[in-house]
Amino acid sequence: MLDINYIRLNQVEVMNMLHQRQLAVEVPRLQELLDLDKERKELVQRSDDQKALRNKVSKEVADIKKSGQGSAEELIVRMKSVSEEIALMDNRLSQLEEEMESILLALPNKLHSSVPAGKSAAENEVFGEPVTFVHNLDFPVKNHLELGKSLGILDFERGAKVSGAGFPAYMGKGARLERALINFMLDMHTENHGYTEVFPPFFVNRESLRGTGQWPKFADQVYHMQEDDLYAIPTAEVPVTNLHRGEMLDNGALPISYAAYSACFRREAGSYGKDTRGFLRVHQFNKVEMVKFTRPEESYEALEQIRRNAEAILIALKIPYRVLLLCSGDISANAAKCYDIEVWSPAEQKYLEASSCSNFEDYQARRANIRFKPNGKSKPEFVHTLNGSGLATSRLMVSLLEHYQTAEGNIRVPEVLRHYTRFDEITAP
RNA sequence: GGAGGAUUAGCCUAAUUGGUAAGGCAGCAGUCUUGAAAACUGCCGGGUUCACGCCCAUGGGGGUUCGAGUCCCUCAUCCUCCGCCA
Numbered sequence: 001m002l003d004i005n006y007i008r009l010n011q012v013e014v015m016n017m018l019h020q021r022q023l024a025v026e027v028p029r030l031q032e033l034l035d036l037d038k039e040r041k042e043l044v045q046r047s048d049d050q051k052a053l054r055n056k057v058s059k060e061v062a063d064i065k066k067s068g069q070g071s072a073e074e075l076i077v078r079m080k081s082v083s084e085e086i087a088l089m090d091n092r093l094s095q096l097e098e099e100m101e102s103i104l105l106a107l108p109n110k111l112h113s114s115v116p117a118g119k120s121a122a123e124n125e126v127f128g129e130p131v132t133f134v135h136n137l138d139f140p141v142k143n144h145l146e147l148g149k150s151l152g153i154l155d156f157e158r159g160a161k162v163s164g165a166g167f168p169a170y171m172g173k174g175a176r177l178e179r180a181l182i183n184f185m186l187d188m189h190t191e192n193h194g195y196t197e198v199f200p201p202f203f204v205n206r207e208s209l210r211g212t213g214q215w216p217k218f219a220d221q222v223y224h225m226q227e228d229d230l231y232a233i234p235t236a237e238v239p240v241t242n243l244h245r246g247e248m249l250d251n252g253a254l255p256i257s258y259a260a261y262s263a264c265f266r267r268e269a270g271s272y273g274k275d276t277r278g279f280l281r282v283h284q285f286n287k288v289e290m291v292k293f294t295r296p297e298e299s300y301e302a303l304e305q306i307r308r309n310a311e312a313i314l315i316a317l318k319i320p321y322r323v324l325l326l327c328s329g330d331i332s333a334n335a336a337k338c339y340d341i342e343v344w345s346p347a348e349q350k351y352l353e354a355s356s357c358s359n360f361e362d363y364q365a366r367r368a369n370i371r372f373k374p375n376g377k378s379k380p381e382f383v384h385t386l387n388g389s390g391l392a393t394s395r396l397m398v399s400l401l402e403h404y405q406t407a408e409g410n411i412r413v414p415e416v417l418r419h420y421t422r423f424d425e426i427t428a429p
Numbered sequence: 430g431g432a433g434g435a436u437u438a439g440c441c442u443a444a445u446u447g448g449u450a451a452g453g454c455a456g457c458a459g460u461c462u463u464g465a466a467a468a469c470u471g472c473c474g475g476g477u478u479c480a481c482g483c484c485c486a487u488g489g490g491g492g493u494u495c496g497a498g499u500c501c502c503u504c505a506u507c508c509u510c511c512g513c514c515a
Binding site: 041044045047048049051052054055057058059060061062063065066072075076077078079080082083247248249250251371373375377379380 | 438439448449456457458473474476477482483484485494495496
């Protein structure tokens with residue numbers, strides 16, 4: 001959420017930002033917001049004046065009653081009508097504030113100056129050089145579906161029977177490999193990168209979704225448990241960031257870094273037909289997420305850290321990847337700056353998104369009211385929040401299986417995972 | 430699911446039969462000091478104002494009242510107990 005004072009003072013910047021994000025349709029809403037803001041300010045002033053009067057006269061009533069001298073009847077009658085007037089104005093005020101909030105919640109974040117201008121994903125910039133590793137795939141490669149089926153480690157059909165399409169079951173050594181990946185990533189982040197491990201709740205309330213910005217924008221992409229009004233998390237970002245919702249963080253404790261495993265649930269409504277085979281798009285997948293809370297001046301260095309921490313996983317696994325700096329037309333509404341990390345799929349012959357690393361600046365912190373007291377100041381400020389996948393296992397698994405397949409159709413386990421799998425190879429049963 | 434108790438600012442704690450939130454700690458700035466501590470002064474929830482000030486804020490939301498931390502309803506969370514269940 002943007003600060004209404006910021007919007008009022010920087011209307012041109014906000015309008016430019018909307019155009020850069022290809023969201024020109026929101027511009028009329030911006031004007032609507034400013035009109036509401038103006039009406040609200042005037043009404044607050046009038047309501048406050050009447051409240052001041054009521055407070056003053058109520059004190060006089062108290063004095064009269066205490067001293068027992070004279071009658072307060074007339075004052076009480078007058079204040080009764082003043083109170084009714086105040087109630088009318090305050091009703092209109094809460095109406096105005098509700099309308100303003102619904103616009104504010106839908107407005108996207110500012111863009112960082114380093115975000116390239118662009119209309120769509122086609123204009124994202126490749127950041128640095130693609131990183132490659134030698135895998136001798138000098139034979140016809142199988143895709144992850146064929147490998148998963150022939151080795152008996154992935155069962156999409158039975159997963160579909162149990163739940164529906166997009167709910168894969170991992171079997172035998174496939175299940176162990178998945179668990180190994182998760183453990184390896186968590187250990188790396190906690191032992192080498194300084195993150196504190198969190199095992200978060202998988203269902204959250206609406207306040208939490210609103211705090212991180214999934215509500216109201218992506219409400220239709222989240223599974224909802226109606227009976228208890230809970231939502232299945234689309235990413236650990238939601239519960240982990242909201243751990244500190246409404247809190248005043250200790251300045252000395254910043255920056256705070258959390259790494260969390262969670263299952264992630266996404267309805268993926270409306271996205272059928274595109275990249276839907278196998279693991280390319282699923283309703284449930286596993287992910288290790290990194291979340292940071294920082295002082296504002298430290299957040300962009302923290303973003304680079306998160307990106308490097310995610311890359312470190314791929315380097316250790318020797319999986320080829322590239323980093324994209326998302327352009328203004330493709331970056332998500334909540335983020336001020338975002339890197340995507342994509343792994344190479346030899347079977348698909350294309351890159352697949354496996355991580356997204358974002359700086360939200362104070363956009364989420366303002367929604368979720370997460371503050372701290374800076375050194376040398378007594379007034380609280382909003383922290384900056386960041387997160388990055390480190391990483392999502394589904395597409396990582398696609399690339400891993402495909403890169404580590406042998407001519408015989410077996411899978412060699414990457415060196416760094418053998419400690420976790422306690423087997424070196426997956427062979428057909 | 431049922432019964433009782435609790436929730437006041439970053440933390441801790443007050444507030445007559447309803448009369449308009451008082452303190453303490455921590456933190457920050459300053460005075461003093463060679464430096465620090467101590468002591469002293471100011472700041473120390475949000476909004477608005479050049480400022481004085483004014484308004485809001487006692488877990489959330491309603492209600493009664495001229496006036497609600499206080500009375501009523503409701504929801505949430507925590508604690509204790511009962512019931513049910515893994």
